Amino acid sequence: xxxxxxxxxxGQKLRALIAESERCKSQEDFAEQYGxxxxxxxxxxxxxxxxxxxxxDLADWFGxxxxxxxx
Amino acid sequence: xxxxxxxxxxxxAQITMFLDDCFERYSMKYEWFFAEYDGDNKPxxxxxxxxxxxxxxxxxxxxxxxxxxxxxxxxxxxxxALRWYKKYPFFAHLLHFHNLRVGSFHGxxxxxxxxxxxxxxxxxxxxxxxxxxxxxxxxxxxxLKNADSFLPGTxxxxxxxxxxxxxxxxxxxxxxxxxxxxxxxxxxxxxxxLFFKAWKENLDEPEIMEYNFLVTFLDITDVLCCAPVYYTGxxxxxxxxxxxxxxxxxxxxxxxxxxxxxxxxKPWACKEFAENADLAQRYVSINPNAKNAMFEYGRxxxxxxCSFKWSxxxxxxxxxxxxxxxxxxxxxxxxxxxxxxxxxxELQNYQETVNKTGxxxxxxxxxxxxxxSSEELNGDGIYVEKLIRLGGVPSKGGVRINRSRENSLSGSxxxxxxxxxxxxxxxxxxx
Numbered sequence: 001x002x003x004x005x006x007x008x009x010x011g012q013k014l015r016a017l018i019a020e021s022e023r024c025k026s027q028e029d030f031a032e033q034y035g036x037x038x039x040x041x042x043x044x045x046x047x048x049x050x051x052x053x054x055x056x057d058l059a060d061w062f063g064x065x066x067x068x069x070x071x
Numbered sequence: 072x073x074x075x076x077x078x079x080x081x082x083x084a085q086i087t088m089f090l091d092d093c094f095e096r097y098s099m100k101y102e103w104f105f106a107e108y109d110g111d112n113k114p115x116x117x118x119x120x121x122x123x124x125x126x127x128x129x130x131x132x133x134x135x136x137x138x139x140x141x142x143x144x145x146x147x148x149x150x151x152a153l154r155w156y157k158k159y160p161f162f163a164h165l166l167h168f169h170n171l172r173v174g175s176f177h178g179x180x181x182x183x184x185x186x187x188x189x190x191x192x193x194x195x196x197x198x199x200x201x202x203x204x205x206x207x208x209x210x211x212x213x214x215l216k217n218a219d220s221f222l223p224g225t226x227x228x229x230x231x232x233x234x235x236x237x238x239x240x241x242x243x244x245x246x247x248x249x250x251x252x253x254x255x256x257x258x259x260x261x262x263x264x265l266f267f268k269a270w271k272e273n274l275d276e277p278e279i280m281e282y283n284f285l286v287t288f289l290d291i292t293d294v295l296c297c298a299p300v301y302y303t304g305x306x307x308x309x310x311x312x313x314x315x316x317x318x319x320x321x322x323x324x325x326x327x328x329x330x331x332x333x334x335x336x337k338p339w340a341c342k343e344f345a346e347n348a349d350l351a352q353r354y355v356s357i358n359p360n361a362k363n364a365m366f367e368y369g370r371x372x373x374x375x376x377c378s379f380k381w382s383x384x385x386x387x388x389x390x391x392x393x394x395x396x397x398x399x400x401x402x403x404x405x406x407x408x409x410x411x412x413x414x415x416x417e418l419q420n421y422q423e424t425v426n427k428t429g430x431x432x433x434x435x436x437x438x439x440x441x442x443x444s445s446e447e448l449n450g451d452g453i454y455v456e457k458l459i460r461l462g463g464v465p466s467k468g469g470v471r472i473n474r475s476r477e478n479s480l481s482g483s484x485x486x487x488x489x490x491x492x493x494x495x496x497x498x499x500x501x502x
Contacts, residue, residue: 006222035363052218052225053376053438060370060459070221 007048010055010069015045017062034061076123083120089147090119093137096156097288098165104136104287105129135301138284155284161254168245172340175243177201202375202447207237211377211441218439231382238378239443240371242454245341249350252338259357262289263324269302270309270319290331295485296493300328304499311491325359333358339365345457355461365462369455373448374440384435 004012015027018041024030027045031038049055049069059066074082094101106114119129134141143151156162174181180199187196212226219226245251265282268274274282279302285291292299293308300308309319317323338344339361344351355361370376445452480488 010222033363035360050222051438052215052222053440055222056440057370061366066218067221 005048006070007050009048009071011045011048013069013071014041014049014058017058017064021062023062079123083123083125086145086147087119089152090133090144093139093144093152096152096166097137097162098169099288101133104132135283136287138280138282138287140280155281155288159254159258161251161258164247164251164254168248168251168341171243171245172337175241175340201241202237202239204235204237207375207377207441208232208235211375211439214439214441227381227383230384233380233382235377235379237375237441238371239375240340240368241449242340242342242345242372242451244343246343248338248341248343249347252350252354256353256357258285258289259330261285262291263321266305266324266328267319267321269305270312273306274302288332290335291328292331293492293496294325294327294329295489296496297329298493298496298500300496301499304496307495307499308492311495315488330358333360337364337368339368339458339461342454345454345461348461351461362462365458367462369459369462370440372443372451372458373455374442376438376440378436378438380435381437384437 018024018027018030021030024033027041028038031041034041044054049058055069056066059069091101094103102114102116105117107117108114117126117129119126119133130141130144133139134144137144137152138155139148139151142148174185177184177198177200184196184198212232215226262282262285265274265278265285268278269282282305283301286299286301290299293304298304312319312327317327338354339351344354351365448455
């Protein structure tokens with residue numbers, strides 16, 4: 001994942017967080033709980049996330065740090 | 072004896088004031104329902120009396136909205152105006168709740184300033200500022216610089232910050248929240264009862280008035296076409312709902328209609344709600360989307376959500392559905408849905424924003440959350456944690472809105488249903 005751009009890293013981190021989280025069972029389940037369309041979530045994962053506030057929001061939702069999205 | 076013109080004018084003015092009061096008693100405004108918008112989206116309020124002549128159409132519509140009869144409005148019947156206010160204590164609570172919430176935006180000194188303005192005029196003083204905007208802005212720059220080390224390009228060295236603004240929330244105390252919500256639960260139970268009774272049989276006149284009033288107050292719209300489902304419209308929709316496979320069971324309520332009042336009403340803004348897990352749980356069971364809204368509210372209390380434009384910002388085309396909207400130019404909503412199969416609500420919300428502010432207004436903004444200090448949180452931190460916990464535990468209940476039937480439709484099938492529902496409700500409103 002180290003060669004990925006920061007925004008793509010953030011997208012991949014979201015994928016991993018959804019997979020690991022006990023709060024949601026799937027991307028569809030996360031989309032529903034998070035209050036977004038599943039296509040939007042899929043776009044974040046595949047095209048990356050460039051908005052700081054969105055990453056902050058997701059970090060709070062999963063209870064992780066902002067920096068975790070780029071490691 | 073015939074009334075003089077002056078007497079008639081006075082009486083018309085009194086009826087107009089009475090009608091305004093009726094709306095305000097239920098935390099609504101006459102102009103929400105009776106306004107026309109010009110090309111710049113500027114409203115013109117349509118009066119009940121135009122040049123001394125009453126508009127029968129407005130009178131009948133106002134009566135339907137308020138759950139009164141036209142005669143009760145014309146005779147300024149105070150008992151009738153208080154009919155729902157007395158039946159549901161929720162309405163008296165709501166006015167009080169709302170005033171306290173508004174006061175909490177400004178902090179101490181708000182009510183004194185409010186009183187001063189009422190006595191000495193609007194310009195006699197300013198409302199107190201609760202937070203130090205300059206300090207928030209300085210801290211925001213630190214957050215931006217920190218974020219830039221992970222996401223290069225976040226901080227624009229040498230550029231100016233334009234149009235800075237921030238949004239935040241705070242908790243206030245409303246010890247009577249339980250009594251307030253008990254009455255609200257009664258309202259929700261009642262509207263569902265009336266909705267499904269109307270499905271099976273005709274309602275009597277008082278029931279129709281109550282149903283129509285609750286549809287207005289709760290802002291109940293058809294889930295597909297987003298038009299209000301008043302009684303006449305509902306009666307016409309029932310055969311269509313049946314054709315679509317619905318049986319008229321109570322659990323289908325959320326599949327058929329949206330209760331838009333849920334989006335405006337935030338009982339979790341008071342501390343006592345966050346402290347009462349059982350009450351929160353009951354509320355979530357009638358409004359499943361509340362969980363996410365509670366989580367978001369917790370964040371809004373915890374942070375200043377700052378927005379601004381960099382002076383050197385490049386307009387970045389928005390991703391779907393926005394970029395779809397831009398690329399496809401001037402397509403109608405129907406054509407857009409047919410072409411793209413995008414999420415209808417998302418598109419409609421986006422189109423509403425574009426209609427209000429224009430596409431340019433949406434582009435170029437940077438948003439970032441700046442944590443509050445403990446002084447700024449002023450003891451709210453503990454309620455933030457409670458609320459985020461209540462909003463974030465999926466195993467703790469909350470009925471799921473069944474959207475499987477709706478989601479199984481293709482874009483064009485869904486569009487056809489929207490058009491059918493829209494036409495039915497439009498025709499019913501002309502009856």
